[in-house]
Amino acid sequence: MVNACFPPLSWQTYDIDFVNARNSSGEKISNARITAKLNGILIHDGFEIPTKTGGSRPDPEGTPGKIKLQGHNNPLQFKNIWIVKK
Incomplete structure (x- = not known):
């Protein structure tokens, strides 16, 4: 197992593919x-x-909708967010 996180207060990079x-x-x-x-x-x-x-909506699973980004009890910032439909 490896710690993939950079030190605190450093920008982290997430690459996420969602189907x-x-x-x-x-x-x-x-x-x-x-x-x-x-x-x-x-x-x-x-x-x-x-x-x-x-936290999901009452719509049936698979219904297109919003993307939500959240943090849990810690300061959080986002930048350079890209959304690419495949």
Whole structure:
């Protein structure tokens, strides 16, 4: 195991590929998946997300919507955010 984080107060880099859950006729046919790198180190590789998260909307899984970035009880800043539809 390796610590992928840079020192505190240094900018961290996340590269995230997200594949939304898919549904057909209101029935979920595949789970959402995420691949993520932190400072160039792979931390999640096609990780399957089987259910909605606590902060999600009431819409069916796979419905396009907003992207939310959050921190938990620590100061947090974001810059140079790119969103690329694949």
